[in-house]
Amino acid sequence: MDRVATPTPAVTHSIELQVNGTSHSLTLDPRVSLLDALRDTLQLTGTKKGCNQGACGACTVLLDGERVLACLTLAVQCDGRQVTTIEGVANDEVGQALQAAFIEEDGFQCGYCTPGQICSAIGMLDELRRGVPSAVTTHGASVPTALSDDELKERMSGNLCRCGAYVGICGAIQRAHGGSESGSQGDSQGNTARRTS
Ligand code: FES
Numbered sequence: 404m405d406r407v408a409t410p411t412p413a414v415t416h417s418i419e420l421q422v423n424g425t426s427h428s429l430t431l432d433p434r435v436s437l438l439d440a441l442r443d444t445l446q447l448t449g450t451k452k453g454c455n456q457g458a459c460g461a462c463t464v465l466l467d468g469e470r471v472l473a474c475l476t477l478a479v480q481c482d483g484r485q486v487t488t489i490e491g492v493a494n495d496e497v498g499q500a501l502q503a504a505f506i507e508e509d510g511f512q513c514g515y516c517t518p519g520q521i522c523s524a525i526g527m528l529d530e531l532r533r534g535v536p537s538a539v540t541t542h543g544a545s546v547p548t549a550l551s552d553d554e555l556k557e558r559m560s561g562n563l564c565r566c567g568a569y570v571g572i573c574g575a576i577q578r579a580h581g582g583s584e585s586g587s588q589g590d591s592q593g594n595t596a597r598r599t600s
């Protein structure tokens with residue numbers, strides 16, 4: 404039986420994508436999402452495809468340090484910009500602390516949501532550090548650097564976990580946040596964040 408040829412797109416676009424510190428010259432159909440460019444073109448399969456429609460957060464990566472949903476971002480929008488995926492967070496101090504904390508706090512079961520959870524948490528903790536308010540921050544109040552459970556759950560609400568490992572995920576982020584706030588001091592449960600530099 405003859406194979407059906409994949410139609411060649413009528414229009415392609417050349418971009419320079421900086422991923423985890425490495426530059427990639429790509430020629431893509433302008434409709435290709437950042438998620439598909441990462442997974443299918445660059446073979447960086449650590450970033451997961453869950454819903455592919457912006458509902459689950461599994462595809463979260465950092466774009467110029469801000470968390471974005473790669474399934475809702477066109478690759479051509481990222482021309483010349485810095486993308487960090489889960490494969491690159493080992494170079495990040497907060498990323499290292501989060502990875503260790505997810506293990507120590509049992510922050511995953513199947514692990515499918517975990518790359519997105521960790522990338523999202525890196526971006527979220529940076530937003531907190533910069534004083535970006537959330538929907539539950541009291542209007543007019545200064546943004547607390549302490550991460551209450553309400554703030555944590557609201558700020559991470561875009562990242563779903565089908566296994567329901569939320570207790571461990573929250574514990575891991577709190578542990579890493581305690582580490583990033585105060586070096587290797589303990590958190591409210593008396594745990595000690597393990598930091599690597
Ligand atoms: S795969 Fe992007 S939000 Fe679900």
Ligand code: FES
Nearest residue numbers: 512516564565566
């Ligand atoms: S650990 Fe399985 S989806 Fe989150």
